[in-house]
Amino acid sequence: MTNVLKEWESQLDTLPEGVKSAWNRYKRASEVLLKDAEPLVGQTPKEVVWTKNKTKLYRYVPKQEKVHPVPILLVYALINKPYILDLTPGNSLVEYLVDKGFDVYLLDWGTPGLEDRHLKFDDFVLDYIAKAVKKMLKKSQAEEFSMLGYCMGGTLTSIYAALHPEVPLKNLIFMTSPFDFSETGLYGSFLKEEYFNLDKAVDTLGNIPPDMIDFGNKMLKPLTNFAGPYVSLLDRSDNQKFVTSWQLMQKWVADGIPFPGEAYRQWIREFYHKNKLVKGELMIRGRRVDLKNIKANVLNIAAERDHIAMPCQVEGLLPHISSKDKQYVCLPTGHVSVVFGGASLKLTYPTIGTWLEERSK
Numbered sequence: 001m002t003n004v005l006k007e008w009e010s011q012l013d014t015l016p017e018g019v020k021s022a023w024n025r026y027k028r029a030s031e032v033l034l035k036d037a038e039p040l041v042g043q044t045p046k047e048v049v050w051t052k053n054k055t056k057l058y059r060y061v062p063k064q065e066k067v068h069p070v071p072i073l074l075v076y077a078l079i080n081k082p083y084i085l086d087l088t089p090g091n092s093l094v095e096y097l098v099d100k101g102f103d104v105y106l107l108d109w110g111t112p113g114l115e116d117r118h119l120k121f122d123d124f125v126l127d128y129i130a131k132a133v134k135k136m137l138k139k140s141q142a143e144e145f146s147m148l149g150y151c152m153g154g155t156l157t158s159i160y161a162a163l164h165p166e167v168p169l170k171n172l173i174f175m176t177s178p179f180d181f182s183e184t185g186l187y188g189s190f191l192k193e194e195y196f197n198l199d200k201a202v203d204t205l206g207n208i209p210p211d212m213i214d215f216g217n218k219m220l221k222p223l224t225n226f227a228g229p230y231v232s233l234l235d236r237s238d239n240q241k242f243v244t245s246w247q248l249m250q251k252w253v254a255d256g257i258p259f260p261g262e263a264y265r266q267w268i269r270e271f272y273h274k275n276k277l278v279k280g281e282l283m284i285r286g287r288r289v290d291l292k293n294i295k296a297n298v299l300n301i302a303a304e305r306d307h308i309a310m311p312c313q314v315e316g317l318l319p320h321i322s323s324k325d326k327q328y329v330c331l332p333t334g335h336v337s338v339v340f341g342g343a344s345l346k347l348t349y350p351t352i353g354t355w356l357e358e359r360s361k
Helices: 002-010 017-034 082-086 093-099 121-140 152-163 185-190 198-205 210-218 222-236 240-254 261-273 311-315 342-358
Strands: 046-052 055-060 072-075 104-108 145-150 169-175 297-303 326-331
Touching (some): 082 104, 093 342, 121 145, 121 152, 121 261, 152 169, 169 342, 326 342
Parallel strands (some): 072 104
Antiparallel strands (some): 055 104
């Protein structure tokens, strides 16, 4: 086979430019898939300041003296890994905030094992987020703090804020976080009780495998999500900037983590099936989650092309909170491109940075 390829390549100069170009793109794409080393991710310097079970609280090393006295805690979802917020130098929300002089912390849930299958939203909100906030305030010696929740991390953050009206929470940023589940698009169709046996899935699997979550996400737009990335690679493998971004994104997409079973049962039943959060019916360890308790300044960001957390699900939060300073912004991005890629650099980061700077003095 190698000899055949060598003979073919020796004749490339006799072929039309289009054929030569296509061959070179195919060859480079093969190298990307089979030979290239995985890209480095999460490179902004950080230190671990607190741990619980698999979870770590990171504090990012400041590049200058703190410009803003109000620290910010970033909270991501219970699926995939949070380094999407710090994917690569030059395209990292974490790096952007650190460069702006913010004291930045990030909650990394780690990788749950089978022994964590009984963890629920109750545990993540009351035992993990709440204690991480206390540690951040002690470490930063701040009197107030901000939080940013991305995807389901924003839903968790809203529950924490509603259950802790006494804490000095000044600013809340939600980024493509679903709150109102009265309209859930294709997800709702996939998860209807007559089609999806939720209890059997959780009882059988314990934790929900990341491949199952990833498959469900891709089924929202199957033609685009399954073959699309590889078609794009073949078309643009002669563009190294594109290849680097492609490698980073594919690494993160494939780097999923198990979803703790009982938390997943809650997520589907309490939110997708019964929409309890905005109805004021969600109970966390016997306490009702009342979104009216949220009074912090709120920036609520949706993505126009988001099929995972649709804009209507995101915007649905605002009528239920008591914040006087609350703003809804819908950016022309997707669920992931809101935080990584050209649009994030031009739109998302400045939107967050400007809003936060004005409210962190």
